[in-house]
Amino acid sequence: MVTLQKMNTDEFKQYLDTAVADFAKEKVSAGNWEEEDSLQRAKDEFSKLLPDGENSENNYLYTVLNEKNEGAGIIWLARQSPEKGFIYDIRIKDEHQGKGYGKETMKAIEEKAKQLGMNKIGLHLFGHNKIARGLYEKIGYKTTNVLMEKEIL
Structure with a gap:
């Protein structure tokens, strides 16, 4: 059993780092960005999405606590529209993976999304994250879009 606890400032700083x-590494790995400017681009993206840090409007950042009240991970939900949320990030720490x-x-x-009046949640994942x-498919999420790319040299 897990509990979601609002992320505090220290947890947010650790998470953000x-x-x-x-995110920068993933974008480079996916071929979206060049390595030399990837870190700055990632910082810029996060600043746009979370202008007020963990207290940014319509963003809900939680620390995932396990049954022993240990920090097992994080999850970040944002409101995209009055009825739709979007999961920007979910991370379960390595030592807590494989435990459900x-x-x-x-x-x-x-x-939480239902309590906030949302009736739909979307998310993104990189293609290599099988x-x-x-x-996500096992718990009922459906593919809605697929972006494909080919390098032509």
Whole structure:
């Protein structure tokens, strides 16, 4: 069983440091950005999405606590429209993976979204993340768009 607790300032700073660097790497790996400016671009993206940090309007950042009240991960939900949310990030720490926390976190965020008046949640994942895709499909998420790209040299 997991509990979602609003992220505090220290947790947010730790999250942001890791998330920005990871996002930059993912964008480079996916072929979307060049490595030399990827970190700055990632910082800019996060600044636009979260202008007031963890207290940014229509953004809900949570620390995922396990049954021992340990920080097992994070999840970030944003309101895209009055009735639709979007999961910008979900992370379960390596040492807590394989214990069902990802699935439980998704169920918990769906409940939070309902409480906030949302009736639909979207998310994005990079094409190479097959483990996450399997989880999302298993719990009822459907593919709505597929972007494809080919490098022609």
